[in-house]
Amino acid sequence: MKQRQLRHTPLAAAFALACLTLTASSALYAQAAPIRIGVVTPLTGTYAGIGQQVKWGIDLAVKEINDKGGIMGRKIEAIYEDEEANPNVAVQKAEKLFQVTKVDFLTGTVNSGSTLAVGQVAERNQRLAATTVSFSDAITGDKCSPNMFRVNAKAGMQSAALVEWMVKEKPSPSVFYLGPDYEMGRSTVAAFKSAAEKRGGKSVGEIYAPLDNKDYSPYFGQMRAAKPQVLYTSVAGNDTVRFLNQLSEFGLAKTMQIVGAAGTVTAQNMGAIGKAAEGYVTGAAYSADIDTAENRKFVADFKAAWKNEPDLYGVDSYGVVYFYKAAVEKAGTTDTEKLRAAMRGLEWQTPQGKKLMRAGDHQAVQDMYAVKVTNGKFQIIAKVPGEAAVGPDTCTRF
Amino acid sequence: MHGGACMNELLESLQFIYGPQIANGLAIGMAVVLMALGLTIIFGLLDVINMSHGEFYALGAYLAVTLAGQGVNFWFCLVLVPLLMAAIGYFTERTLIQRVFHSKDRHILTLLLTFGLAIITEDLFKLGYGPNPYKPESPIPGASELFGIMLPNYRVFLIVAGSCIIVAVWMLVYRTRLGAMVRAAAWDKHMAASLGVPVERVYAGTFAFGVALAGLSGVLLAPIYSVFPTMGKDFILMAFTVVIVGGMGSIKGAVIAGLLLTQVQSISSLFISPVWSEPLVFGIMVLFLIVRPQGLAGRLGHG
Amino acid sequence: MGDSVRLAVAASERAERISRAVLAALFVLFALTFAAVALVRGDTFFFRLATEALILGGVAMAVDVLLGYAGLLTLGHALFFGLGAYVSALVLKETPSFWLAMGATLCVATLVGLLAGVVFIRARGVYFALITFGLAQVVFKAVYNTRELGGSDGIIGVPQIDIPLGLLTVSASSPGSFFLLTLIFVMLLYCFLAWWMRTPLGRLLVAVRVNESRVPFLGFAPWRVKLAAFVMAAIVAALCGALYPMLRGLVSPELLTFQTSGNAVIMVILGGVGTLIGPLYGAALLTGLKSVIGTWTEHHLMIIGALFMLSVIFLPKGFAGAVLPRLRRYFAGEASNASLTKKDAGH
Known part of the structure; x- marks a missing residue:
């Protein structure tokens, strides 16, 4: 009997030890369990270039935060899914991230259709999400969701800044508009037009070209006949490359000041546009040459890590991780209800300066700039304070 | 007086609105015809709908961008790229199209195969060149005025070059021995084969020719329409x-x-x-x- | 002599029918096993993904009606899928009633199918493929630009409905029950189509594919047969599309893109053309692959494309096309054994 007991002792000890190690490691694990941020962004298709900036921005922020010990001692981990710029794929991937990967927070969508769709998925899964790219006013306006936040500037803020600069430069200018013919393109033009007309602008013509249009020269006849001082455009991506190049090929670019939406000329297509982009002015929430210590450091780190300049998508995606960090630290938890309360009215620091998340519609308020392309880079030529640009809160759902 | 004003207005609208519209339409038309020519020749002889024709066009443009990056002159590209593309086309026909060419539903099978090829190629462009667009410099910059119509010089060149290519293709198919062989094979392949036409090689050669035309359009149109992975669509x-x-x-x-x-x-x-x-x-x-x-x-x- | 030939034909048809039924039953079994596992694990995502696969499988089945039976390759079936989804979403936003949405979809799809069919079935072979491709593109652009249909943003906020089915009520918000409902619905569609293909009309369809010019000698107008198939394919795809907004709570114009049509064709080819059940296997395979590959590489298109090409070259009849002959031989052998024993008993 005694012998048997003796024989069993080492086994029991081993078992106890194993138990101990297990509990210890699981306790350790609980402490180190990472906070997961799901990123649903287009890695293929037309918007793949924007998705690239989103990924660069988030990866950089995640690395910085983890190097400094994470959020409340927990590391963060970004998990990517390709949404192919297709809302139907986006909802599927968002659901996967919420249900299977169990992410705590979701971001990354680019086209506003995907953002609205993902907002609905977040709502049905009782989780929070944010967009860093979509600028459709509806997202924080009539289609706002209590679970969706926007850390980037909306279309209305961009045109407010641009109009402010335009009327100072050319009092009561004649303006011609050319937008891509889909809902977003039309509403962007409409927003700019009404803002410009309120400040004494005269509208002399309006054209909508199909999305993925090959050739803009058919519209130049009308444009030349109208003799505008300013041309406003909201085409984007590859379309801008063609449009601006064709304008300068036809010698039209010299005759007027070209201005446009923030997504029209970006770091992705600027190289391809080349000289034809010179002198283009837009209202934007960011320029790499914002002269603050934070921004200089951000730009240097970004370039060191990715061999490319950050653009507004990169900086806003970088900023959303810090937004999340600030909110979690304020709430002391990742619980949805408490986190939402913390996010509302939150002020946080970004390379663009201090931003405020407005509680009423979940729209970030920030200073806006008029920026001009000079020697292939955006340079700030005017600044409009955030409160003046953001406009009234039109969200009625919460 | 009133009539004169009307007349003036009409002339003006002809000159400033219709004129440029027609001239630009002609340049776009040339681009479309160049694309359609290769497609129709391949179909005419092989009965194959080449769903990856657009991607071959894009490949031509990407080859031109790559060669230009190596310092190769645009005019030299205009010759070199179609030759490279012809080789690629010949290879594609021998390794892919021929595999299913003799089955009963070759219409559908070849269409599906080239559809699959298009999916892969588009992704390869993204892998090799990234998602962002390239814009080759126009080899003939500037614009000229013709009867009061402004047209960029390169578009004038495109219209002229396109016309020359169309005539050349026409001559090749209808006025040469090679063309006669192709037409014979299209009319009756068994008869042509018994008369000593190397039908298999004519098939591959024609496919290669169509692909080369797509590549040539890619080189020609890249300076106007820019180069990016989904341009084939x-x-x-x-x-x-x-x-x-x-x-x-x-x-x-x-x-x-x-x-x-x-x-x-x-x-x-x-x-x-x-x-x-x-x-x-x-x-x-x-x-x-x-x-x-x-x-x-x-x-x-x-x- | 004639009698024995008829007997042999009947026996081989019976073997064919049995093997198809077995393949269909296996699919249901496979789906139920999946459901059981997902239920135990309390999984929402995989249920919804599988439901989507079933819905897209239904669209692929419709494509197979045209491709496998009528010999018409459609490259624009997203059109009818999207039509069903939009009609259903619009109805559900007004009145959250399952039967109203399905009824409205049925009516609209029949009408649009008839109108489009009358024009399109005049086109043969590759013309048909190109014209369906073109129409779907044009309709996609039209929807994308129509503010009343939500434009590029699509329609969100489709309510999660309760579906009354006589005695019990199924909620679309419960992923498990909605999966089972979709499974039953798609399998009913399958059974109906399989039955339809055995009716004289279905047999005529095959006759038209094999030799269109001979069909008039039998006293039938080929175009009527093809039109019937076209309308049927439109209805099946639209009804499956009508389930989509119930599942996801939204529709967007991207449902109408070539991606959807192309994927349906890939599913048919991978699963087995001309088998009706094959496309469902193809849908399960493609959806599963996309979900897995998409997680570890952004170049998933390349892999799908390569797989598709390999399948076209080496396995042109797809999964079901490879399995069916084996099953058939097995059951034909069993049947002939049975009839032999019967004959012996008769003596």
Whole structure:
């Protein structure tokens, strides 16, 4: 009997030890369990270039935060899914991230259709999400969701800044508009037009070209006949490359000041546009040459890590991780209800300066700039304070 | 007095609105015809709908961008790229098309194969060159005024070069021994084979020729339309429409239909929202299918 | 002599029918096993993904009616899928009633199918492929530009409905029950189509594919047969599309893109053309692959494309096409054994 007991002792000890190690490691694990941020962004298709900036921005922020010990001692981990710029794929991937990967927070969508769709998925899964790219006013306006936040500037803020600069430069200018013919393109033009007309602008013509249009020269006849001082455009991506190049090929670019939406000329297509982009002015929430210590450091780190300049998508995606960090630290938890309360009215620091998340519609308020392309880079030529640009809160759902 | 003012207005609108519209339509028309030619020749002889034709066009443009990056002159690219593309086309025909060419549903199988090829190629472009667009510098910068119509020099060149290519293709198919062999093979491949035409090689050669034409369009159009992974989808619907209206496999039909349909699109966009000019062209195609399913002109080798 | 030939034909048809039924039953079994596992694990995502696969499988089945039976390759079936989804979403936003949405979809799809069919079936072979491709593109652009249909943003906020089925009520918000409902619905569609293909009309369809010019000698107008198939394919795809907004709570114009049509064709080819059940296997395979590959590489298109090409070259009849002959031989052998024993008993 005694012998048997003796024989069993080492086994029991081993078992106890194993138990101990297990509990210890699981306790350790609980402490180190990472906070997961799901990123649903287009890695293929037309918007793949924007998705690239989103990924660069988030990866950089995640690395910085983890190097400094994470959020409340927990590391963060970004998990990517390709949404192919297709809302139907986006909802599927968002659901996967919420249900299977169990992410705590979701971001990354680019086209506003995907953002609205993902907002609905977040709502049905009782989780929070944010967009860093979509600028459709509806997202924080009539289609706002209590679970969706926007850390980037909306279309209305961009045109407010641009109009402010335009009327100072050319009092009561004649303006011609050319937008891509889909809902977003039309509403962007409409927003700019009404803002410009309120400040004494005269509208002399309006054209909508199909999305993925090959050739803009058919519209130049009308444009030349109208003799505008300013041309406003909201085409984007590859379309801008063609449009601006064709304008300068036809010698039209010299005759007027070209201005446009923030997504029209970006770091992705600027190289391809080349000289034809010179002198283009837009209202934007960011320029790499914002002269603050934070921004200089951000730009240097970004370039060191990715061999490319950050653009507004990169900086806003970088900023959303810090937004999340600030909110979690304020709430002391990742619980949805408490986190939402913390996010509302939150002020946080970004390379663009201090931003405020407005509680009423979940729209970030920030200073806006008029920026001009000079020697292939955006340079700030005017600044409009955030409160003046953001406009009234039109969200009625919460 | 009043009549004179009217007349002036009319002249002015002709010069400033219709004139540029027609001239630009002509340049776009050339681009579409170049795309449609390769498509229709391949169909005419091999009965193959090449769904990856657009991606071959993109490959031509990417090759031009790559060569230009190595310091190769644009004019040299104009010769070199079609040669490279012909080799790629020959290889594609021998390794892919021939595999399923003798099965009963070769129409559908070859269409599916080239569809798969298109999916892969588009992804390869992204892998190799990234998602962002390239814009080659225009080799002939500047613009000229012709009868009061402003046209960039490069577009004038495109119209001239396009016309030359069309004539050259025409001569090659209808005036040379090589062309006679192709037409013979298209008319009756068994008869042609018994007369000593190397039918297999003619097939591969024709496919290669069509692919080379797509590549050539890629080089020619890259300075105007810029280069990016999904550019292959740009012209493909229009090119298909042109091939159907012109008559599948007809060179003459493709040229006429290509020029006419782009004019319809170009001029109609003065009156209706340009978004609807594409459905309009598509409507014409549907109408054609009902009234004249064989298209404007007969098939290659069939008159 | 004639009698024995008829007997042999009947026996081989019976073997064919049995093997198809077995393949269909296996699919249901496979789906139920999956459901059981997902239920135990309390999984929402995989249920919804599988439901989507079933819905897209239904669209692929419709494509197979045209491709496998009528010999018409459609490259624009997203059109009817999207039509169903939009009609259903619009109805559900007004009145959250399952039967109203399905009824409205059925009516609209029949009408649009008839109108489009009358024009399109005049086109043969590759013309048909190109014209369906073109129409779907044009309709996609039209929807994308129509503010009343939500434009590029699509329609969100489709309510999660309760579906009354006589005695019990199924909620679309419960992923498990909605999966089972979709499974039953798609399998009913399958059974109906399989039955339809055995009716004289279905047999005529095959006759038209094999030799269209001979069919008039039998006293039938080929175009009527093809039109019937076209309308049927439109209805099946639209009804499946009508389930989509119930599942996801939204529709967007991207449902109408070539991606959807192309995927349906890939599913048919991978699963087995001309088998009706094959496309469902193809849908399960493609959806599973996309979900897995998409997680570890952004170049998933390349892999799908390569797989598709390999399948076209080496396995042109797809999964079901490879399995069916084996099953058939097995059951034919069993049947002939049975009839032999019967004959012996008769003596």
